[in-house]
Each structure stands twice: as C-alpha cells, then as structure tokens.
Amino acid sequence: MKLVTLKKEYDLLLKDTITEYLNPNFVYLPIKEETKLKIDPKGYVHRGEELYDLQYSPISGKILGIRECYSTFGFSKFLVVGNDFKEKTVNRLGVRKNLSKISKVELFELLKIYDEKMYNDFNMSFKKIMISGIEEQPYVGNFMYINVNYTKEILDMIDSLGDIFDINDINFLIKDTDYNSINSINDMIGMYNNVNVKFLPNKYLISHKDILSKFLNINEEFLYLNVEQIYDLYQYLKRRKPKEEKFITITGNAINNPQVIKCKVGVVLSDVINDLIELNTDQFVVVENSLLTNKELDYKRYIITNDLRAIYIMKKEKIKEEECIRCGKCDEICPMKIKVSSLVNNRKCSKDLCIHCGLCSYICPSYIKINRYLDGDSNE
Template sequence: MSIFTTLGHKHLYRIQDTKKLSMGKEVLKFEPNEVFVPVVDPGSSKPIQLNVSIGDLVKEGQVIGTCEKGTPVFAPVSGKIVREETMFHAGLGRNVRHFAIENDKKHQKVEPLEVLDLKASAEQIVERMKESGLSGQGGAGFPTYIKYLGALEKNIDTILINGVECEPFLTTDHEAMLLHKDELIHGIEFMMKAAGAKDAYIVYKKGYPDLDECYKDIESINPSIHVAHVKNVYPAGWERFIVKAVLKRTYDKLPAEAHTIVNNVTTAILLARAMNGEVETHKVITVSGSGVSNPSNVDVPIYTRAVDIVEFLGGYVGESVSVSFGGPMCSRGVMDDKAVILPYYNGLTILPRMTLNTLPCLRCGACTDHCPVGLQPVEIKDAYQAKDSDRMMALTPWHCIGCGLCSYICPSKIDVNDFVKKAKLMTSIKLKQLEAQKKEGKK
C-alpha cells in the first residue's frame, strides 16, 4: 500500500509544516532491553564473517563481524549475545539472521581507536573512514571511504555538504547542524584533506533563520568553508540538483566527474568523531507522523527495533498505521515494525494506513512533467504491465532515483513509482548482462 494515500495532493504545500512536529523539541534518549544485529552484508546479502558467537559478552563498539567490502559491524551496546533470530531487514526487504544482544545498560566500551588530527595523511583519513564503518547518512548507506579512494588523483576541488534534508517530517540533520557545529566543521576539514579539495560548501534550504544565524561566521572560522542555499523544493537534496545549483556543473555518472564529492552533514559529524577514535554505536532519528503519539527526535542504539522506539514514545495512534524507514517520499511502509534501525537510517515515518482507491490513468502527463530525471513514468508503467522488455529498455528506468514524486503527484492515485521500481529491477539485470556481453566482445 502506498503511503501517498495518507498525504493527498494538498499536502504538496504542507511539506514544511510536517517538520514542525519534531523540530526544536528536546532530543529524547531511549535505552532498549535488547538490540538485534543483522549478521548479513547489506550490500551483497551474504553472511558477514563473524568474530563472536551466541553466549559471548560484548562491549559497546566491539567488532561483531566484517562485511564483504571489509567494513566492520559493531555491537551498539554492552551485554550478552543471547540468541539468534530470523527477522525482517527493512533495507533488504526480506528475513535474515540477527544476533540478539541483551543490553546490560552499563555502557562498557572497547578501547577507542587512535586519535588522528589534521596532520593525518589522506590515506590515513580514508582508512579511518573504512575501519570506523562510516556510511553515508543521507539514507542510502553507501560506504563513505569508497567516494574518497583515489580522490587525490581526481582533481576534486570542492566538497559539498548536504544539509538539505528535503524529505517531509525528518529533522535530524537540521538539529545536528545546530547542535554539533564544531564537529561538522572538523569533519569537513578532514574530508577536504582526504580529497585535496580547496573549498567546501554547507548546503541547506532557504528559509531557515536559525541555521543562517548559526553559520553566519563560518568563513571567519575557516575561510575555505562557505554556506550555500538551495530552493525550498523537493527533491532539492538530490546530489545532481545540489551540484548544479551550487557549482553550476553537470556530470554523467558520479559527482567526481564534476570535481566534487557530496556528503551528508551527519556523515561529516561522524567522521570528526571517528578521527577522534569513536565508532558509531548510537544515532539520533526522527520518529514522526500522525500515527505516533509523541513525534520526536530520539537518540537510540543502532539496531533497536522500530516497535520498541514507538512504544517508548507512547505507541501508535489509530487502529492501523504504515511504518516507513526514512521519510515518506523515498521509502515505503513495511509490514513488519520489528525491523531494526540500520546505521544509515535517519527516521521512521508513521502514518495512518488508508485504502488506496486507484482510478484509471487520465493520461494527464503530470508524472512525466514532474520527474526530476526526465523519465516518462507512465510509459514505463505501461511497458511493465505489457511485459514489453524492449520498450522498457528504451525508457531507461534505471535512471530513476526513487524520489516518489510521480506517485505523489498522480491524480488517479496510481503508485507509478512502484511500477518504475519493478521495471528498474528487470532492466538492470538485462543491462548488466548486456554490459558483460560487451566486455566479452560478443555484442
């Protein structure tokens, strides 16, 4: 079921208002009795290489195991690994193995990593990104170190720090920018050093006087770090949008082609902490929407179950709700609220579940008009429904960024994005096969 049914088109103009549900409120702290660590690699879905087993005692920040690309998975709390459970993984969309850790609430921590300052080499900073398991905090969770591998040879001149947070409801980046300014600046300085960049821009939307006040002296603190604003539109947080808006540059596949790297504000803050020897065990997420009693920003251990956090906030409102891991535009409501908060999640959006009364397509073209990538979502939907794979390939659904605008805008309440997603999955497999054949010279 689509969460867009709960929004309706009039809400197009209320996106900003939804942030007020949690913005400016005190950050609450929740300490669950148990956390559940998925023991599969989120990238490949293969089991991670484990360092521990059931019955072991673990400390906060201890390495539980290592993923395929060499990034570690940390225990977020101290306590005992009491059992294994098969649970739903919201990132992978299926059930996987988890280790349940009984939280002793004593916060016994492992020895911190060596503190590295700005004298550290670019290689040392990239290595620290990897050993601290730092991943992009904008929602995608891509390992941060990969963006910086070989960056010194790519003529990167500018780092763009994305504080746009254009999803409705979510306010964690906004609060982090206000509360952790020093760490943000420090993290940006490490990113600039790792990439050899001369400048950096902290980018956020127009219309936030609290941020303007907080960052008005940024150039007197570090003359190479500046502030840039983007329009208050959706999806202004999209990397291509930011690169175009701030640097007036375009690129084909990666921002590095435009001599820039884009990172989320919270990623920069976490890098400052990683250089100070800390690994990420806890995070602040926004839990918001009309389906939760007390919308708030909450500091929780990573791998806490969504249902436990909601209970801490007074429970659900209404008979039936839809829980989305992230904001409502890019993520979908899941059927299982026992899934856990992953290291790169920034929120839970909880809205009343409503029946979707889909009407036939009006051929109005609104989805095509609003697609920021320039796709024709309705045509992709038709091709998918007709099982016309040649047509699907011609319509290039793999360029979809999953912004959800086509579904949001559709007057017939058709979940167009869902069809585009399915077509993307089908054509991506075919695309990979074609590329492999091309490599082998078969054509």
C-alpha cells in the first residue's frame, strides 16, 4: 500500500511539559433525552460519581441544569455541573498493586462498567496485541507526551495485558522520527521482555487500523489500542479512577504558544483558549481534530469531549474554489480507492468506504472541499 508524507506547513514547537487545566468553573457532560439519571437532578455530586450509565463526574459540585452546546457530535444537550473546588470523591474499592494478577474474567467485568467500546474490542478472539503511540493526524502531540511522561505506566499496562491474555506477540508502534518517545521508551524497554517496539515510517494514516493491517500484511484479528486508551485503562484498573481527564493539542499558525493540554472532560473550549492561548491575529478560524478535513467550529459554545483530539487555530485565508479539471489526483491519492472524482462531477461514489482522511481535498489543485460531498453536504 502506498502512503503519503504530508508537506510541512509550519513548525509545531510545543512546550517541554504538558499544560494542566484541571480546575474549571463548570463542566458540561453529554446527555440524551432518554437518559435516566442516577443522582438528584438538582443535587450535589462527588468527583467520580456515576451520573448515568458510564458517565462519571470529573469534579465535585452542584448540578446546575441542562444546556445545549456544540461538540464533536454536533449540537446537543449537556448536563452542567458547577465546581465547588473541594474535590470530594466517591470511595473507590479494589485498588490493585499488581495489574498482571487481574484475571480475564475480572477484567471483562470491570470493562463492562468502564467503557462499552473497549469491552467490545477485548471481547473477541485475538493472539496479537498492537499498541499505537502514533498520532493519526499531523501536528498533534498527545501521544508523544503520553509516551514521554507516562512511559512506565504505559509499559506496565501493555505488559500486563500480555500476562492477562497469555499473549507474547505484543507490538508497541512508534514513529521512527519521534525521537522523544524513542529515547524514553528505550530507557525502560529492557525490563519488559514481552513488549516489542516496532518503528514505522512517518506517513499519514499509518496508524489507522485498517491501513496498518494492509501495510504490515496482518491477516488475523488483533487487539488494537492507542496509548491514551492504555493510560486511561491503567488509571482505572490500578486506581479505579474513571476517565475524567483527557489530552488535547491546541496548535496552528494563528497562535504563538502551541501546546498539549491535560484538561477535565467537559470543559468549555473558549475558557481554555482565553486562559492559555496567545493569539497573533484576530482573523482566525478554529478547526476540530483534522486540518485536512477542515471542519470549522463555533468555539465559544464548544465542549471538550472524549472524541476531541486536537484544535487548530488557523489564520483566515481567502482561497477561491475553482471548477474540477478532472486531473484524477483525488482518485489516485485515496487510500480506500474510492472514485472520488465521480462524486464531485456526478454525485455518485462509494461513500460508505470513506474514512474521512481529507487527502482528496488536500491534493486538489482546484481547492475543492471534496470532503463536504463525502460528508453528505453536496449542495454547498
């Protein structure tokens, strides 16, 4: 499979350490109409208390009501909790000193009440474990900072999964140009005989599971997790700490201080930007998760949820979209071999195969935002 190296548009110079933003005034937690609360809707909640199925409060304080806001899954309702900054927590039972002593049955029981998706990932037949320390998108530094700052925790958890499932074929995937991660891991990897570090080239999408399988010629089922999932799993199994924090990268050519931030799940993005980010222009756009798909957002009413990985704050540019010249570059670069040009010109193509990587728009000499057709908005 042919993969591409993206042109470097600007330097991503991050701070040496992770910036913490762990004491917000409020958090907003996604809630659906049919959600049944497990707490008093006007009452007090403790940090780590389950509010409804698999949703835990990342702070202690009073429930203030419901408000509609934006997030990675669109415009929806959120439960608002006001922070009292007392950090009152629920009692957590079952803290483990040795992760490898957890049985497979116990692990599945814990995953049922922790993360439904991860439970389903584990609940299959596999003889190989692949852990990705490689970001899928350019200019994102979350995984590198986790690799460097939590090396022992990551390796402990990976090694313990091998013991729990009795698997020796464990690969820790690192980009061969990520020297910070390489140095940190090399300092400790000698203590973990079951973990093999595999270096992969600096190619876009190489950490996407389907593409990785083809690149490495893997024809069997394997467990595939990234280092943030491993870090969260370590925190839960070791300390019974539900996911209440996440890592995001805020970067772009419209700011002077790009950085990786560790923040509470549910914080308001505008608060983070106002408190931590130094803008170099007042003419900018804010993009979520991928520069290539270029999905702009209203950051003033935007909530940081688990699905958010990166925020790009970019200078506004006036780029005129031209007519398609039928060059075929979008068809050639598509990793899923979709006939993208047919969609642009005839509104017909196998959209179900699209992985929303944005390469078609990235390569287009006519600056057509092809991804809008693939997302279903062909009338713009």
